[in-house]
Amino acid sequence: MKHPVTPDGRYFVVRGRLWRMSNPKLDETQRSKLTNRLMSARRAVRAAKTANDQSAEAAAHRAVDDAKRVLGERGPVWWNDGSPDLNRHLAKNTPYAEWYGQIGRSRPGGT
Template sequence: MHPVTPDGRYFVVKGQLWRCTNPSLQEDLRQQLVNELMAARRDVKVAKVASDPQQLKAVRARVHAAKIALGERGPVWWDDGSPDLNRHQVSNTPYAQWYETLCKGTD
């Protein structure tokens, strides 16, 4: 499992922040969106194997739409004015000290 920032906005993979799903989504809707995302990702693989650029563009748009609906892309789901740090290196963000402390605990 990847560490999640104390405010629950991001998880960290290989030192990079990734935006978490909007926690205010109702569970049934969240699951529907995750199912659509996973199906679209499988379809990306199929389109790549088929070397079909039009199909690939369409299924990547489905991935993007699902991620926006989940709150992982697009407008942020928090309302305190904090910037979106998605895909930033954690060491270059306000979470750097938290992450450094976390990493020291795993030595």
């Protein structure tokens, strides 16, 4: 993966922000189908925007959200140790700050 992943595998980091990973308990076939569903929904968003079709765009955004929820990237967290969801938080403002500070310096150009 081109983006760093937190040591616990819950998030990847893009431009300093945490983004929740998919549920690792999904089997590869299921994950592949859901990822294809997500990509199709994202293409539908783009097509609706191009066509300036607000109704189709709203439906496509709902389809993206639904796919992300089933993948575990949104909605209830897929871990059960009581840790909070830090999705979209800046890594430097989370318990991952020390880890991120170390890997940020070690990656070319920092992250």
